[in-house]
Amino acid sequence: MPLAVMSFNPDIWRAQSNSNEKSARRGNILGELRLKQRNHPDPGETVAGQGVVRQHGQGADSSKQMRKLGLFERLLLKYRLRNEPRYVRRWVLRMASGRQHSNLGNDLKDVPRARWAARDWLGYLTSMGLRPHHTCVEVGCGSLWAAEPVIEYLEAGKYTGLDITEQFYRFGEERLGDVLREKAVTLAVISEAALQRLEAMPPDFVFARKVLAHLRPDELPDFVAMFCRLVGPHSIGLIDNPPTEKTRYRNPGTIDYALEEFQRHVPAGITCIQDQWAIVVRREPALEQQEQPTAR
Numbered sequence: 001m002p003l004a005v006m007s008f009n010p011d012i013w014r015a016q017s018n019s020n021e022k023s024a025r026r027g028n029i030l031g032e033l034r035l036k037q038r039n040h041p042d043p044g045e046t047v048a049g050q051g052v053v054r055q056h057g058q059g060a061d062s063s064k065q066m067r068k069l070g071l072f073e074r075l076l077l078k079y080r081l082r083n084e085p086r087y088v089r090r091w092v093l094r095m096a097s098g099r100q101h102s103n104l105g106n107d108l109k110d111v112p113r114a115r116w117a118a119r120d121w122l123g124y125l126t127s128m129g130l131r132p133h134h135t136c137v138e139v140g141c142g143s144l145w146a147a148e149p150v151i152e153y154l155e156a157g158k159y160t161g162l163d164i165t166e167q168f169y170r171f172g173e174e175r176l177g178d179v180l181r182e183k184a185v186t187l188a189v190i191s192e193a194a195l196q197r198l199e200a201m202p203p204d205f206v207f208a209r210k211v212l213a214h215l216r217p218d219e220l221p222d223f224v225a226m227f228c229r230l231v232g233p234h235s236i237g238l239i240d241n242p243p244t245e246k247t248r249y250r251n252p253g254t255i256d257y258a259l260e261e262f263q264r265h266v267p268a269g270i271t272c273i274q275d276q277w278a279i280v281v282r283r284e285p286a287l288e289q290q291e292q293p294t295a296r
Contacts (some may be wrong), residue, residue, distance in 0.1 A: 134204035140211035144172025202232025237281030
């Protein structure tokens with residue numbers, strides 16, 4: 001039975017976008033691992049598991065298993081410290097220590113709030129034209145909390161989730177296995193092969209939620225270029241971001257980007273505007289086209 005779409009609630013969305021996460025102490029083992037990783041520079045472009053496509057909850061690890069740091073887990077974490085991007089290292093360690101996150105993992109800080117925010121995001125997507133028959137790609141799908149109501153709303157085979165590591169969406173596979181099978185969901189690690197396949201589609205909607213705010217300024221150009229690749233002539237791209245005249249740090253790990261800063265990295269042929277809740281990305285129509293691009 002299709003999920004009922006909730007209307008978009010600006011007040012709830014504003015509160016969600018302005019919330020700050022508190023930092024906490026790491027355990028002795030994790031502190032030890034962090035000291036050791038100083039001798040291993042961040043490879044930046046390296047992504048473990050590149051090109052791997054996963055479906056339907058196969059091989060998912062539970063959050064409880066991740067918390068048990070035996071010898072194998074310690075060795076695995078050491079490997080990830082050397083070979084996966086900064087954000088992955090940070091959150092794999094935090095979840096392994098049993099720490100709660102606002103939207104990664106299955107043991108969240110506030111599950112009811114996460115579910116409400118996800119349904120509110122679906123309300124925003126439908127207000128922008130999303131319909132059940134549209135194809136939809138989420139960049140940075142994480143543990144599928146934002147995706148869950150979107151997946152249930154869309155027809156089977158219409159949702160694809162991408163992230164920098166399968167570590168994150170394994171939690172979603174574990175929680176939503178039956179739904180993912182029923183809806184023929186595709187989950188993939190971001191890779192050139194995956195991007196080329198989606199470019200050839202292209203999707204009707206591309207969105208990223210709770211991604212832009214966690215990117216360092218030096219990571220922004222690559223993200224913008226990758227996201228814009230997926231925006232076809234009839235696509236609508238949406239990146240949640242509160243409007244601000246100047247790029248600002250909400251806390252050391254969370255940034256609100258000014259539209260001007262985002263636009264510096266937008267490739268030719270792409271336009272973007274900041275609405276009240278997100279940056280809207282569109283591809284300019286070819287000169288011979290008379291109609292404005294709209295999602296099919």
